[in-house]
Amino acid sequence: xxxxxxxxxxxxxxxxxxxxxxxxxxxxxxxxxxxxxxxxxxxxxxxxxxxxxxxxxxxxxxxxxxxxxxxxxxxxxxxxxxxxxxxxxxxxxxxxxxxxxxxxxxxxxxxxxxxxxxxxxxxxxxxxxxxxxxxxxxxxxxxxxxxxxxxxxxxxxxxxxxxxxxxxxxxxxxxxxxxxxxxxxxxxxxxxxxxxxxxxxxxxxxxxxxxxxxxxxxxxxxxxxxxxxxxxxxxxxxxxxxxxxxxxxxxxxxxxxxxxxxxxxxxxxxxxxxxxxxxxxxxxxxxxxxxxxx
Amino acid sequence: xxxxxxxxxxxxxxxxxxxxxxxxxxxxxxxxxxxxxxxxxxxxxxxxxxxxxxxxxxxxxxxxxxxxxxxxxxxxxxxxxxxxxxxxxxxxxxxxxxxxxxxxxxxxxxxxxxxxxxxxxxxxxxxxxxxxxxxxxxxxxxxxxxxxxxxxxxxxxxxxxxxxxxxxxxxxxxxxxxxxxxxxxxxxxxxxxxxxxxxxxxxxxxxxxxxxxxxxxxxxxxxxxxxxxxxxxxxxxxxxxxxxxxxxxxxxxxxxxxxxxxxxxxxxxxxxxx
Amino acid sequence: xxxxxxxxxxxxxxxxxxxxxxxxxxxxxxxxxxxxxxxxxxxxxxxxxxxxxxxxxxxxxxxxxxxxxxxxxxxxxxxxxxxxxxxxxxxxxxxxxxxxxxxxxxxxxxxxxxxxxxxxxxxxxxxxxxxxxxxxxxxxxxxxxxxxxxxxxxxxxxxxxxxxxxxxxxxxxxxxxxxxxxxxxxxxxxxxxxxxxxxxxxxxxxxxxxxxxxxxxxxxxxxxxxxxxxxxxxxxxxxxxxxxxxxxxxxxxxxxxxxxxxxxxxxxxxxxxxxxxxxxxxxxxxxxxxxxxxxxxxxxxxxxxxxxxxxxxxxxxxxxxxxxxxxxxxxxxxxxxxxxxxxxxxxxxxxxxxxxxxxxxxxxxxxx
Numbered sequence: 001x002x003x004x005x006x007x008x009x010x011x012x013x014x015x016x017x018x019x020x021x022x023x024x025x026x027x028x029x030x031x032x033x034x035x036x037x038x039x040x041x042x043x044x045x046x047x048x049x050x051x052x053x054x055x056x057x058x059x060x061x062x063x064x065x066x067x068x069x070x071x072x073x074x075x076x077x078x079x080x081x082x083x084x085x086x087x088x089x090x091x092x093x094x095x096x097x098x099x100x101x102x103x104x105x106x107x108x109x110x111x112x113x114x115x116x117x118x119x120x121x122x123x124x125x126x127x128x129x130x131x132x133x134x135x136x137x138x139x140x141x142x143x144x145x146x147x148x149x150x151x152x153x154x155x156x157x158x159x160x161x162x163x164x165x166x167x168x169x170x171x172x173x174x175x176x177x178x179x180x181x182x183x184x185x186x187x188x189x190x191x192x193x194x195x196x197x198x199x200x201x202x203x204x205x206x207x208x209x210x211x212x213x214x215x216x217x218x219x220x221x222x223x224x225x226x227x228x229x230x231x232x233x234x235x236x237x238x239x240x241x242x243x244x245x246x247x248x249x250x251x252x253x254x255x256x257x258x259x260x261x262x263x264x265x266x267x268x269x270x271x272x273x274x275x276x277x278x279x280x281x282x283x284x285x286x287x288x289x290x291x292x293x294x
Numbered sequence: 295x296x297x298x299x300x301x302x303x304x305x306x307x308x309x310x311x312x313x314x315x316x317x318x319x320x321x322x323x324x325x326x327x328x329x330x331x332x333x334x335x336x337x338x339x340x341x342x343x344x345x346x347x348x349x350x351x352x353x354x355x356x357x358x359x360x361x362x363x364x365x366x367x368x369x370x371x372x373x374x375x376x377x378x379x380x381x382x383x384x385x386x387x388x389x390x391x392x393x394x395x396x397x398x399x400x401x402x403x404x405x406x407x408x409x410x411x412x413x414x415x416x417x418x419x420x421x422x423x424x425x426x427x428x429x430x431x432x433x434x435x436x437x438x439x440x441x442x443x444x445x446x447x448x449x450x451x452x453x454x455x456x457x458x459x460x461x462x463x464x465x466x467x468x469x470x471x472x473x474x475x476x477x478x479x480x481x482x483x484x485x486x487x488x489x490x491x492x493x494x495x496x497x498x499x500x501x502x503x504x505x506x507x508x509x510x511x512x513x514x515x516x517x518x519x520x521x522x523x524x525x526x527x528x529x530x531x532x533x534x535x536x537x538x539x540x541x542x543x544x545x546x547x548x549x550x551x552x553x554x555x556x557x558x559x560x561x562x563x564x565x566x567x568x
Numbered sequence: 569x570x571x572x573x574x575x576x577x578x579x580x581x582x583x584x585x586x587x588x589x590x591x592x593x594x595x596x597x598x599x600x601x602x603x604x605x606x607x608x609x610x611x612x613x614x615x616x617x618x619x620x621x622x623x624x625x626x627x628x629x630x631x632x633x634x635x636x637x638x639x640x641x642x643x644x645x646x647x648x649x650x651x652x653x654x655x656x657x658x659x660x661x662x663x664x665x666x667x668x669x670x671x672x673x674x675x676x677x678x679x680x681x682x683x684x685x686x687x688x689x690x691x692x693x694x695x696x697x698x699x700x701x702x703x704x705x706x707x708x709x710x711x712x713x714x715x716x717x718x719x720x721x722x723x724x725x726x727x728x729x730x731x732x733x734x735x736x737x738x739x740x741x742x743x744x745x746x747x748x749x750x751x752x753x754x755x756x757x758x759x760x761x762x763x764x765x766x767x768x769x770x771x772x773x774x775x776x777x778x779x780x781x782x783x784x785x786x787x788x789x790x791x792x793x794x795x796x797x798x799x800x801x802x803x804x805x806x807x808x809x810x811x812x813x814x815x816x817x818x819x820x821x822x823x824x825x826x827x828x829x830x831x832x833x834x835x836x837x838x839x840x841x842x843x844x845x846x847x848x849x850x851x852x853x854x855x856x857x858x859x860x861x862x863x864x865x866x867x868x869x870x871x872x873x874x875x876x877x878x879x880x881x882x883x884x885x886x887x888x889x890x891x892x893x894x895x896x897x898x899x900x901x902x903x904x905x906x907x908x909x910x911x912x913x914x915x916x917x918x919x920x921x922x923x924x925x926x927x928x929x930x931x932x933x934x935x936x
Contacts, residue, residue, distance in 0.1 A: 034695045084895070091898065093694055094642055098837050099894045101830060102887035109884035117879055216880070220826075223706060230699050267710045271703035278700050279688040346785055372787035384785075386778035388842065389771075392580070396768075397775045401787040403768040407796055410767035411760045417767055418581065424768075425577040464786065 005136060006252045012142040012211065014248020015149035019204035020225035021232065021240035022156070023197035028234050030173040030193035033085060033096045037104035039222015041198060044107055045073045046205030046214045047115045050122050057115075062125055070202045077198025081191040104219060112216040119213035122206065145207045152203060153241060160237075169193055227274035233284025242285070246273065297360070299324045299500050300345075300468060305354035307340055307524075314340040315351070316524035322468070327494050327501040329511045331535070332521035333544060338504040339381055340524075342472050345502075346378055347371055359467065372401045375467035379457045379474065381504075387446045391456050394445060395431055398463030399424040431459045435489065451482045458489065462497075469493060471503035475510045483510055490514045508536065520544070581766055600751060604744045613743040617815075618859055620743070623750040624811045626851035629836050630757050630844070631804025636833070637842040638770065639797040640777030641690075642698040645705030646805050646832050651712065651824035653678035653806025654727075654813035655719055661728040668732060671810055678806020679799040686802075690794045705829040712821040724820035727813040739815050750811055757804055761844055764800075773797050827883065834890045840900025849901040853889065858882050899923065 024038040035041075051057045052065035060068070080103070088096060121127075129140040160166040172179040172189045180186045208214065208221070228247050232239025247270045255266035277284060298321035307315040315337040322328045330338045343349050344356065347368040356363040358374055366374075377398070386394050402424070409417045432441055435455050440448060445456065454474065461469055474490070475483045487510055493499050494514075505511050511518060512532035520527040520541045528538040535541055572579065572586050584590040607616045632646050657674035661667065689700040713721045730737040730749070737745045764770035772793050775783035784790060813819050831854055839850025861882055868874045897904050903923065911918040 084891075087895065094698075095894050095898060097642070097695065097698060098834065099891060102834065102890040102894070105880075105883045105887035106891075109878075109880040109887075112880050113878060223702060223826075226699055227703060230696065234695070264710050264714045268707045268714075271707045274703050275689065275700055278692055278696060282692050282696065348781070348784075367789075368784040369787055369789045372785065378785050380782060380785075384779045384782035386775050386782070388778055389774050393771055393774065397771050397783070397786050397788075400768055400772060400775075405768065407769050407800075410769040411763050411800075413763040413767065421581055421767060422577045425580060429577075460786070 002256075005138075006256055007249065008136075008138060008146075009142055010249040010252045011245060012145040012248070013251065014228075014245035015145050015241075016204050016208045016211075016244070017221070017225045017228045017247050018241040018244025019149060019152070019200055019207070020222055021229040021244050022153075022237060023200040023204065024222075024225060024229050025232070025234060025237055025240040026193055026197045026200065028229075029237075030169055031081075031085070031190045032093065034093060034100070035197070036097055036100040036222070036226070037107060037219075038197070038201060039225060040104040040107040040111075040219035041073065041077070041201035042205040042208065042222065042225075043214060043216060043219040044076070044111055044205070045069055045198070045202030046122065046209035046218070047111050048072045049202065049206045050120060050209060050214065051115055054120070054123050056120075062123070066202075066206055069206060070199045073198035073202035074195040075198075077194035077196070077201075078191045081194035085194075086187060086191070104222075108216040108219055111219075117216060119215040120209075121213040122209035124210045127210070139211075141207075141211045145211060148203065148207060149241075152200070153237075156200075156237070165189075165192070224270050227270050230274055230284055231277045233281075233286035236284070236286035239284060239286035296324065298322060299359055300502065301355075301357045302341070302344075303355045305341070305344060305351045305356060307337075307344060307349055307351050313524050315344065317354075318521070318524070318526055319354075320519055320526070320529065322500060322502050324500055325494065325498060326516040327490060327503070327514050329515040329518045329532075330502070330504045330521060331506070331508070331511060331518055332527070335523070336521040337524040338521055339472060341521075342378060342470055342504060345371070345376065345470060372464055372466075375465075376470065377461035377464040377466035377468075378470035379454075379461050379472055381472040381476070383450075383453050383457055385445045385453055385457055385460070388444065390442050390444055391437060391440045391448075391459075392428065392432075392442060394456055394460050395428040395463045396424055398431075398460040399427060401464055402427075427465070428463050431462045434462070434492075435459045451478055454478060454482070454486075458486075462493070462499075466499060468500045468502060471501060471505075473504055473506065475505060475507045483507060486510065487513050508532075512536070583762055597755075601748075604747055608744070616743050616747055617739070618855060620739075620747045620750050620815060622851050622855035623747070623754050624808050624815060625832075625835070625855055626848045627750075627754055627757055627811065628805045628808035628832055629839070629847035629851045630754075630761055631801040631808065632832055633836050633839075633841070633844070633847040634761065634764070634773070634804070635797055635801035637836060637846065638765075638777065639773040639794065641794060641797065642694070642833070643701040643801070643829075644698050644833055645701030645703070645708075645829050646801075647824040647826070647828035648701075648705045648708040649678050649682045649802040649805035650809030650812060650828070651708050652681055652802075653809030654819055654824070655712070655725075656806065657810035657813055658725060658727055658819075659718060666732075667730045671730075671807070674810045675803045675807035678809065679801075679803030682802030682805070683795050683799045686798045687795060690791055690798065702826070702829070705826050708824060709821040720820070722821055724818055726818045727816065730814055737814075739817060746814070753807060753811065757807070758844060769793075769796065831883075831886070834886065836900075838890060838893050838900055840902030840904075843900070843902040845902040845905075846900050853901070854886060857886050857889075861885065 020038055020042050023041065024035055027033055027035045027038070049065050049069035052060045052068050053062050084099070085096070088099065124141070126140040126144065131138045131140060131143065160170055168179070168184045169189055169192070171182065172184055172186045176186050179189075205214070208218070224247055225244065228243035229240045230243070231246060232241070232243035250269045250273060251266055254269040258265040300322040302318060302320050305315055305318050306313065318337070318341065330341060332338055340349065344351055345363065347363065347366060350364065358376060361374055363371065363374075386397060389397075403420070405414075405417045405420055432438055435458065437452075437455065437459060440452055440456070445453065448456070454477070458471070458474065461471075471490070475486050478486060490501060490503070491514055494501055503515070515532055517529065518532045518535040519529040520535050520538065522544040527540045527544055528535050530538070574580065584593065603619065604613075604616055607613045628646060628650055632643060635641050635643055653674045656677040657670055660670035660673060665673070685704065686701070689697055692700060712719045715721070716723075719725060730746075735745075736742070737749060739746050764773075772783065772788045775786065775788055776790060776793055776797075780790060783793075809824070816823060835850030835854040836847055837850070838853050839848065840846030865877070893900060899906070907923055910923075
């Protein structure tokens with residue numbers, strides 16, 4: 001029983017990591033940019049929603065706030081690409097890494113100044129509610145996280161395989177020049193991908209904040225999500241989710257079953273796994289890299 | 295007749311389902327200029343990449359000067375005396391021409407990290423020797439005007455020459471030139487032809503090159519091998535290969551328009567290199 | 569515009585290209601040597617401590633510059649190697665080794681362990697290497713915590729004083745001596761860096777940075793060369809870490825955190841990737857910002873009575889500077905200086921695109 005409960009809470013955590021990683025992979029696939037600020041986008045998404053709904057701030061309806069937060073994050077993502085990244089096309093990947101790291105610092109600063117430096121929790125209608133099934137006590141928030149993640153993943157799958165925009169995004173990600181020649185507005189598509197990833201970040205943030213508390217430093221959680229994405233192999237959407245779940249599961253299990261005095265192992269475990277995966281499968285579990293051709 | 299310098303036997307290289315090089319056997323004699331010709335995708339560059347050990351052939355053997363190349367790694371190839379250039383120019387962009395050529399001296403390096411850090415007298419002496427060797431290449435290729443310029447600001451034609459220079463700085467026995475004249479102007483191609491001749495005759499370096507410009511090929515090469523779809527079509531003197539029926543078919547097909555176009559191009563480029 | 573008439577190969581090998589250059593650098597050195605006199609005069613060595621901190625930080629910047637600017641391997645985890653050097657130094661001193669042995673040894677140990685750990689990930693490039701080193705940096709604190717028996721973990725550990733043949737140097741008791749000590753280490757590191765640049769090792773680093781394929785085709789062994797670069801870089805970081813320990817006098821598992829790693833990386837970007845000057849300029853900027861903010865705060869509160877205390881302001885300001893540089897001056901401060909200098913040297917013939925780098929579109933690593 002104990003084990004199953006651990007697994008479920010691990011899965012719920014893993015879903016959040018997976019969703020952040022998903023937003024991260026979306027951008028990487030479409031634009032080759034590595035967004036080290038994805039975790040901070042998640043954090044901002046949570047704070048935006050919190051700012052709309054918490055009684056300390058605007059106190060709007062919870063569900064309305066979610067929609068608003070998703071909208072705000074979409075606009076933010078779009079503007080970020082349109083205003084900054086578009087001017088950097090053609091520069092090395094490293095400069096984009098540097099840029100997004102710096103943006104992360106600024107987002108953390110802004111979130112602290114606007115909302116709070118201290119941890120705050122999101123006021124949800126289902127806070128503290130439990131479901132009893134057999135001998136299990138499951139938090140509604142945890143179940144909701146898992147369900148929403150499954151729905152969102154399925155939705156994204158449909159979006160990419162069925163809609164014209166989704167197919168255009170895929171095309172633009174696979175070969176920018178060819179897509180450009182085919183009349184796909186690659187630049188706008190890339191901005192839309194950033195918007196989409198902003199939405200995913202908002203969902204991840206809201207889920208995360210509904211489960212516990214959020215503070216500006218939560219953005220650093222993004223690093224675990226990078227580990228998830230790298231384990232999955234940067235370019236793969238399902239890989240990102242699987243990577244997130246692996247990390248989500250490893251944490252509680254290693255904390256629970258570590259020998260006495262080595263509880264710190266749990267904090268190391270996600271990164272240790274990342275390093276091991278990178279050593280033995282440098283491209284991640286769902287590798288898509290290949291050697292440069294000369 | 296002495297043993298050939300480079301000997302490729304039954305080499306086959308596959309990429310997934312595509313056979314890029316199919317059972318190719320060839321040899322390059324010491325002191326000759328050997329050209330590989332053929333349409334795009336014929337497997338010419340793949341042969342080069344096999345020699346550089348970027349790929350390992352599925353079957354076959356490659357020996358150079360009595361050494362089995364397949365037992366070595368890519369970075370051990372230059373120490374045998376094989377140097378190469380690249381089709382799309384792979385220079386060190388953020389370094390000067392001089393520094394690029396000096397990297398070519400890497401195989402002659404005798405110091406280690408420690409003596410480099412302390413810049414011991416032996417490191418200094420070696421450095422002078424390297425620079426002496428490199429200055430000779432600079433003189434040979436007329437690169438004086440560019441020696442302290444960054445590669446990233448140089449025009450295409452000069453980059454091609456610098457890449458040739460970097461290969462020469464290694465003082466190779468065998469020089470692999472991957473499309474030395476592609477993208478060059480008529481005058482630059484002419485210069486390239488002179489240099490290749492000098493490299494062969496004065497420096498005594500054997501040259502294996504891939505080239506589309508038949509004018510350059512017939513002007514400088516002793517023997518030519520035509521490839522198509524990874525297979526050997528014909529080997530012989532430039533004239534023999536050019537008039538070989540299989541080669542004509544592979545190049546020109548049966549389309550009259552294409553025939554006229556290619557023949558014209560051949561004529562002009564031949565005139566340029568002559 | 570100056571024309572140097574070269575008459576021997578040594579003209580290209582020399583440290584200084586011409587007499588004027590030698591003069592300016594000697595002047596800079598003299599200024600650095602004379603700097604403490606100002607504080608002796610004012611009698612307040614507090615600011616000297618800031619200068620010493622910048623010197624220490626610039627050693628690790630130099631190390632990272634060698635790895636990232638020279639070899640093209642991005643490391644987001646260099647604070648981890650500083651931590652290694654710091655703790656190695658403490659433990660060796662506690663074991664009774666004299667400082668003159670313990671200090672260089674701690675650098676070498678950091679280099680050795682750094683390379684051991686990094687060896688498997690050296691095959692990775694770009695983002696993957698950055699991620700792996702980032703992960704290393706994150707777990708550093710936890711590893712120090714886990715090895716509490718030796719490192720003091722969360723409780724921290726105090727750093728023994730420096731003892732050179734009975735001459736004891738402590739940052740507080742003897743700030744001037746500590747400053748000169750750090751300056752000496754900086755000078756040694758710069759000399760080593762310069763020597764590397766003019767020898768085959770340095771050139772093979774640059775070759776790997778610009779094109780791995782063609783470096784290989786010139787006979788450069790990728791793994792060995794990358795490992796060498798990593799070793800040297802970690803050694804410098806380790807030395808810096810050891811000095812940092814002496815300067816902090818007390819270190820805990822949170823001293824060498826991820827923010828330090830990232831600050832290091834961003835510093836060399838601001839300074840200008842690939843230039844020795846860049847390492848120093850970056851270290852100066854990142855050392856100056858906190859001082860400036862602190863002073864600004866004091867001025868605001870004394871003159872206007874306004875008390876602003878915004879957490880994260882320092883890093884946000886620093887980040888804003890980084891963004892400005894990435895967008896408008898990718899070559900960093902030193903690159904900007906080069907442009908200005910060339911502008912005046914060539915006046916009025918300077919062209920706007922003289923320093924333009926070739927942009928690479930779609931340099932993808934993925935299967936198309």
